[in-house]
Amino acid sequence: MNKRIAVLPGDGIGKEVAKGAVEILQAVGERFGHQFSFAYGKIGGESIDEFGTPLPDETIQLCKESDAILLGAVGGPKWDQTPAHIRPEKGLLKLRKDLNLYANLRPTMYYESLADSSPLRKEVIQEVDMLIVRELTGGLYFGKPSERVQHNGEDAVVDTLYYEKAEMYRVIKLAFELARDRNKRVTSIDKANVLESSRMWREIAEEVAKDFPDVKLDHMLVDNAAMQMVMNPKRFDVVVTENMFGDILSDEASVLTGSLGMLPSASLSENGPFLYEPIHGSAPDIAGKNMANPLAMILSAAMMLRVSFGLEEEANEVERAVNQVLDAGIRTSDIASFGSPHTSTSKMIDEVKAVL
Amino acid sequence: MNKRIAVLPGDGIGKEVAKGAVEILQAVGERFGHQFSFAYGKIGGESIDEFGTPLPDETIQLCKESDAILLGAVGGPKWDQTPAHIRPEKGLLKLRKDLNLYANLRPTMYYESLADSSPLRKEVIQEVDMLIVRELTGGLYFGKPSERVQHNGEDAVVDTLYYEKAEMYRVIKLAFELARDRNKRVTSIDKANVLESSRMWREIAEEVAKDFPDVKLDHMLVDNAAMQMVMNPKRFDVVVTENMFGDILSDEASVLTGSLGMLPSASLSENGPFLYEPIHGSAPDIAGKNMANPLAMILSAAMMLRVSFGLEEEANEVERAVNQVLDAGIRTSDIASFGSPHTSTSKMIDEVKAVL
Ligand SMILES: CC(C)[C@H](C(=O)O)[C@@H](O)C(=O)O
Numbered sequence: 001m002n003k004r005i006a007v008l009p010g011d012g013i014g015k016e017v018a019k020g021a022v023e024i025l026q027a028v029g030e031r032f033g034h035q036f037s038f039a040y041g042k043i044g045g046e047s048i049d050e051f052g053t054p055l056p057d058e059t060i061q062l063c064k065e066s067d068a069i070l071l072g073a074v075g076g077p078k079w080d081q082t083p084a085h086i087r088p089e090k091g092l093l094k095l096r097k098d099l100n101l102y103a104n105l106r107p108t109m110y111y112e113s114l115a116d117s118s119p120l121r122k123e124v125i126q127e128v129d130m131l132i133v134r135e136l137t138g139g140l141y142f143g144k145p146s147e148r149v150q151h152n153g154e155d156a157v158v159d160t161l162y163y164e165k166a167e168m169y170r171v172i173k174l175a176f177e178l179a180r181d182r183n184k185r186v187t188s189i190d191k192a193n194v195l196e197s198s199r200m201w202r203e204i205a206e207e208v209a210k211d212f213p214d215v216k217l218d219h220m221l222v223d224n225a226a227m228q229m230v231m232n233p234k235r236f237d238v239v240v241t242e243n244m245f246g247d248i249l250s251d252e253a254s255v256l257t258g259s260l261g262m263l264p265s266a267s268l269s270e271n272g273p274f275l276y277e278p279i280h281g282s283a284p285d286i287a288g289k290n291m292a293n294p295l296a297m298i299l300s301a302a303m304m305l306r307v308s309f310g311l312e313e314e315a316n317e318v319e320r321a322v323n324q325v326l327d328a329g330i331r332t333s334d335i336a337s338f339g340s341p342h343t344s345t346s347k348m349i350d351e352v353k354a355v356l
Numbered sequence: 357m358n359k360r361i362a363v364l365p366g367d368g369i370g371k372e373v374a375k376g377a378v379e380i381l382q383a384v385g386e387r388f389g390h391q392f393s394f395a396y397g398k399i400g401g402e403s404i405d406e407f408g409t410p411l412p413d414e415t416i417q418l419c420k421e422s423d424a425i426l427l428g429a430v431g432g433p434k435w436d437q438t439p440a441h442i443r444p445e446k447g448l449l450k451l452r453k454d455l456n457l458y459a460n461l462r463p464t465m466y467y468e469s470l471a472d473s474s475p476l477r478k479e480v481i482q483e484v485d486m487l488i489v490r491e492l493t494g495g496l497y498f499g500k501p502s503e504r505v506q507h508n509g510e511d512a513v514v515d516t517l518y519y520e521k522a523e524m525y526r527v528i529k530l531a532f533e534l535a536r537d538r539n540k541r542v543t544s545i546d547k548a549n550v551l552e553s554s555r556m557w558r559e560i561a562e563e564v565a566k567d568f569p570d571v572k573l574d575h576m577l578v579d580n581a582a583m584q585m586v587m588n589p590k591r592f593d594v595v596v597t598e599n600m601f602g603d604i605l606s607d608e609a610s611v612l613t614g615s616l617g618m619l620p621s622a623s624l625s626e627n628g629p630f631l632y633e634p635i636h637g638s639a640p641d642i643a644g645k646n647m648a649n650p651l652a653m654i655l656s657a658a659m660m661l662r663v664s665f666g667l668e669e670e671a672n673e674v675e676r677a678v679n680q681v682l683d684a685g686i687r688t689s690d691i692a693s694f695g696s697p698h699t700s701t702s703k704m705i706d707e708v709k710a711v712l
C-alpha cells in the first residue's frame with residue numbers, strides 16, 4: 001500500500017510525539033511492506049512566528065492532497081498575548097472547519113497495567129470501554145456573533161451556540177453506526193432542560209434511533225453525565241454530544257486511564273482526509289525535555305492505520321506493542337507511580353519499536 | 357431571633373427532604389430560643405398541575421416577603437411532555453432570575469466517614485475543601501435568542517451566551533471575598549482559547565484581583581478543570597465560573613464526597629432573601645419511597661443559619677450532628693456500601709435530631 005501522510009507537529013511536545021508516530025509508522029511500513037511517505041506542514045505558534053498566521057494556505061493544501069493527517073499539538077505561553085484571531089488554537093479550529101472534520105472520536109479504555117495511575121478505584125474503571133463522539137465543527141466554537149457589544153450603554157459580550165439540523169444529524173448517525181460494531185448502546189448527552197439547541201439535538205437523536213432498531217439510545221443531561229463519567233463509567237458504550245460538552249467530558253474521561261498522555265483521537269469528515277491527534281495539548285512546562293508520553297500520538301497513528309487505511313492487522317500490532325511495553329513496566333513520568341523510575345520520550349518510542 | 361422562612365418543597369424527593377430541614381430548624385429554634393416560622397409555596401411540576409405555571413406570582417411574593425428560602429427540588433417524567441416554557445425547571449430558573457440570585461455557592465468537602473463511598477481513592481480526596489462559586493443568572497441559561505431558526509432554507513437552532521461586564525464582575529468579586537476567609541486562592545475557569553465571553557471573563561478576573569493583593573488568582577481552561585477536579589481536587593480552594601460550566605463542574609465535584617445526596621448549596625443576591633437548596637434533583641426513581649438522603653437539604657439549612665441569619669454556632673451544631681450520625685455508621689442507601697444495611701429518610705432525620 002502506498003500512502004501519503006501529512007505531518008503537522010505543531011508546538012511544544014507536539015514535535016517530540018509526532019516524531020514517535022512517524023518512526024512507528026515507518027517501522028510498520030517496513031514490516032508489512034507499505035510505502036508511507038511523510039510531508040511536513042506548519043501550524044499553530046510556529047506558523048505564527050514564520051508566516052504571521054496559525055494556518056498558512058500551504059498547510060491546508062498539503063492536508064487536502066494527503067491520505068491522512070497526523071497532528072501533534074498547538075499553543076504555548078509565547079503566543080498568549082497575540083490578538084485573538086491569530087492564536088495558535090485558531091489554526092487547529094480553522095483546519096477542522098476547512099476540512100469539515102465534523103466528528104471527533106475519542107476512545108477511552110482500561111489498561112490493566114495502568115490501573116494504579118488513575119485516581120479512581122480499580123473496581124470503578126475495570127473493563128471500561130467507552131467511545132466519545134464529539135461534534136467538532138459547530139456550536140459555540142464557530143457561532144456568530146462572538147464579540148464584545150454594548151447593551152443599554154453597558155459593556156457586554158456574546159457568543160453563539162448555533163447548529164443546523166444536518167450538522168447534528170450526521171454526527172449522531174455516525175455514533176449509531178459505530179455503536180453497531182460495539183455494544184449497541186448510544187448515550188446522547190445534552191442540556192435539554194435549559195437549551196433549545198439541546199431539545200433539537202434530542203429530537204434528532206430520537207429520529208436517527210428509528211433507523212437503528214438494534215441500538216439502544218438513552219439521553220443524559222450534561223451535568224449528570226459529568227458525574228456518571230467518573231461514578232459509573234462502565235455504563236457507557238458510545239457517547240455522542242455537541243462540541244463544547246464533548247470537549248469537557250472527553251478531557252474528564254481521561255482520568256479513567258490515568259493520563260491524557262495515553263489518549264488518541266480521530267477526526268472524521270465525509271470524504272476524508274481524516275485527522276489524527278492526541279487529546280493532550282502542547283504541554284509547555286515539559287516541552288523540549290524529552291519527558292512527554294508519546295503513546296497517545298502513537299495510538300493515534302494506530303487509529304489512522306485502522307480507520308483511514310483499513311489496515312486492521314497493522315493497527316492491532318501497534319496497539320499490542322504499546323501494551324507489551326506497558327506490561328513490561330516501562331513508563332513515562334505521567335503514568336509512573338510517584339517516585340518510581342521512568343523513561344524518556346525517545347526511549348519509550350524505541351521500546352515500542354523494538355517489540356513491533 | 358425571629359425569622360420567616362419560605363419553604364418550597366417542589367417535586368419528588370424534594371418534599372421528603374424539605375420536611376427534614378424544617379424539622380431540624382424547629383429543633384434548633386427550640387434549643388437556642390429562636391422563632392422560625394415557615395410559609396409554604398408551590399413551584400415546579402406540582403405548581404403546573406395546580407396553576408398551569410411552574411412559578412405562580414404568589415410564590416414569588418411569598419419569597420420576597422421572607423428572610424430566606426428553602427427549596428427541595430423540581431421536575432419529573434410526568435412533565436416531560438409539557439411545552440418548553442412550562443417545564444418545572446423553568447420555575448426554578450425564573451425564581452433565580454426574579455430574585456436576582458446571581459451567585460450559587462457549592463461547597464464540597466471531605467467526610468472521613470464516607471471515604472469509601474467515593475469512586476476516588478482516599479489519597480485523592482482526603483482533606484479536599486473546595487467551594488465552587490457558580491454564576492447563576494446569566495450566560496446560555498438566559499441569553500436571547502434561544503430558538504429554532506431557518507438559515508438558507510435549513511432548519512437550525514440558536515442559543516445565546518450573553519453576559520454584561522457587571523454580571524461577571526460581581527460574582528468574581530464575591531469569590532475573592534469568600535477566598536479571603538478561606539485559603540486565599542481563587543481559580544477562575546473559562547474557555548478563553550475559544551470564547552470571547554471567556555476572554556472578557558479572564559480580563560475581569562485580573563481586574564478584580566488587583567483589589568485583593570492577598571488572594572492568589574489562577575486561570576484554568578474548563579476542559580482541563582474537568583480533569584483536575586478529579587485528578588487533583590486538593591489544588592482547589594475557591595473556584596469561580598460562569599453558569600453552564602459551573603453546572604457541569606459542580607455536579608462532577610459531587611463524586612469527591614461520593615453522593616449528590618450530601619451536597620448543599622446557597623444562592624445569593626445583592627440584598628436577599630437568599631435561597632438554599634440541595635444540589636440533587638427530584639430523583640423520580642426513588643420519590644415517595646422514604647429512601648432519599650435528607651442530609652444535603654439539612655446541610656443547606658445549616659448554610660442558611662450561617663449565611664442568612666449569622667447564626668454560626670447553630671450552623672456548626674447542625675453540621676456536627678450530621679457528622680456524628682455519619683460517624684456512627686448510619687447511612688441512607690446512596691452512601692451505604694453496596695449490600696450493607698441502610699436507613700430511611702425519616703429515620704435519618706430523626707437520628708440527626710436526636711443528637712442535636
Ligand atoms: C486547543 C483547543 C481549541 C481544543 C478544543 O477546545 O477543541 C482542545 O481543547 C481539544 O479538545 O482539541
Ligand SMILES: CC(C)[C@H](C(=O)O)[C@@H](O)C(=O)O
Pocket residue numbers: 193194223445448449603
Ligand atoms: C434543574 C436545572 C435547570 C438546574 C440547572 O441546570 O441549573 C440544576 O441542574 C441545578 O444545577 O440546579
